[in-house]
Amino acid sequence: MKKLIIILCLFSLFNGYSQSDDEADKKEIQKILKKQRLAWSDNNLEKFMEGYWKSDSLKFYGANGITYGWENTLERYQKAYPTKDHTGKLSFKINDISKISEDAYYVLGEYHIKREVGNADGIFMIIFKKINGEWKIIADTST
Template structure:
């Protein structure tokens, strides 16, 4: 009887355990990506950039060009997507989120940009790092 009571107690404790750190990290990262979709779809590129590390050490690789710096990346977005007709509606399809270390993850996915001037699709790999307790994109490679 003691063994059954012990097993029951262990089962109850295990079923009430909090979400794992990995699950919490995934949810936090997905929340950022979901907010980025909303910001992009409102043509709020500065809001979209809140997911990125505001540093000169941010790296963005696209169109066979490596850019560095948060402001450089924002300026490029503002130039290439000056209004809603260019930015359109963004939808991410997240394929993989995987830990690199306890404070960094890579995210692989696809983007779909629907717009009147012509749709755009492609793939990306971004690296998130926990900086001062917040998840930020420190590198982005999109094609």
């Protein structure tokens, strides 16, 4: 009986750590999204891109198909949003952050851009992966 109680206590303890680790991961991901939102709203696309994996394996999927690579994704943003009037002020509504594996989460949300050239709204799903101790977006689908 004593062993059973010890096992149950250890299970509860480890389960609690797992949940707190998940919450810490989610907070870190939300912190990155906040930095991106602020950078976008300052028309600083390079800083916005710091949230993305700087790799040729990064994938962005939008209305014009798949863009591969960090540099190509940055160029895509620069062409589509060339001025402050185009980037405007970004806000997010995060609808879900769910764990895929120990080192990956997906985020479902909505974006809203208020801007001089006309507002823009859409939805997104992004995949975050922990790479070299940092959470990075490895795939982004936005419409």
